[in-house]
Amino acid sequence: MKADISVNETLRELERITEAQRRIITIIAQDVRNPLASIVSLFQLYQHNGIDPDRFNNFLHVSSTQLHSTMALLENLVLWGNIQLQPQHPDPELICLKDVVDGVFTELTVQASMKENRLINQTSQLVKLCMDENILRFILRNLLTNANKFTEKGRVTVDGFNYEKKVIFRVTDTGVGMPVRMCERLFLSKEKYSCRGTQNEWGSGLGLILIKEFVEQANGSITVQSTEGQGSSFIIELPL
Known part of the structure; x- marks a missing residue:
């Protein structure tokens, strides 16, 4: 009986960790990748003379703000992920x-x-x-x-x-x-x-x-x- 309870608890813990990992990947794919992709596209346009310098400088200011926000999101995500991957019931x-x-x-x-x-x-x-x-x-x-x-x-x-x-x-x-x-x-x-x-x-x-x-x-x-x-x-x- 005790063995069955232990196995069930282990399975539940594995399911919880798997769900946390899935959410982390989803957040990276949506909220981190998209702003970074737009910044990469901006630099690619500039390298191939697809945008004039004045417009590039304007977009660069916006991209800088976006990059700082993305870094803050990443820090948040790392902290949240560390919490999620801890044992489910740590000593309070x-x-x-x-x-x-x-x-x-x-x-x-x-x-x-x-x-x-x-x-x-x-x-x-x-x-x-x-x-x-x-x-x-x-x-x-x-x-x-x-x-x-x-x-x-x-x-x-x-x-x-x-x-x-x-x-x-x-x-x-x-x-x-x-x-x-x-x-x-x-x-x-x-x-x-x-x-x-x-x-x-x-x-x-x-x-x-x-x-x-x-x-x-x-x-x-x-x-x-x-x-x-x-x-x-x-x-x-x-x-x-």
């Missing part, structure tokens, strides 16, 4: 939310300063979470990167607190905001909803879908509140 860690936020802020300091945005951590030192720190960092890194993407000369704030038997934390920005229709469709996996940032930064919309998966796996929820021209707030609730 009791971690301080404020400390993790500070760590992610440090990583994003240069990006925020380039857009003259202030990063503000208003999370209580008392807020603790029992979860994989890599998953929490993935969630925060994506939400904060998005907030910075759509904000310029403004503020990006994280606050967290305990409420009843939950930990609630919010990532709020003073950026461009979103229409109601976009908020309603933001987390739909079949139609990744993305638009350009304040400096024409490109994005795939993939990060939010992966965040939703992680949050739901932890028996939590994620919602968004937004007003066009005033900013957005992403609220995550997790079991205490």
Whole structure:
């Protein structure tokens, strides 16, 4: 009986890893290959005198922005892939939310300063979470990167607190905001909803879908509140 249970668990784990590998390949094929292919095509046109230098310089600026965004997507994909290929049930860690936020802020300091945005951590030192720190960092890194993407000369704030038997934390920005229709469709996996940032930064919309998966796996929820021209707030609730 125990042998049968062990075999079934092994098969389930292999299926989970195979599915994760399949998704990684799909993401590389769609969200990484396409922008890189367009940049390669641009240089091929230039090498064969298929585009004049002035137009090439204009396209080169756009391609540079696209390349930075693709690199960010690759970093995200590597982090997500590492998490997916870990054992399914690692020992949970009791971690301080404020400390993790500070760590992610440090990583994003240069990006925020380039857009003259202030990063503000208003999370209580008392807020603790029992979860994989890599998953929490993935969630925060994506939400904060998005907030910075759509904000310029403004503020990006994280606050967290305990409420009843939950930990609630919010990532709020003073950026461009979103229409109601976009908020309603933001987390739909079949139609990744993305638009350009304040400096024409490109994005795939993939990060939010992966965040939703992680949050739901932890028996939590994620919602968004937004007003066009005033900013957005992403609220995550997790079991205490």
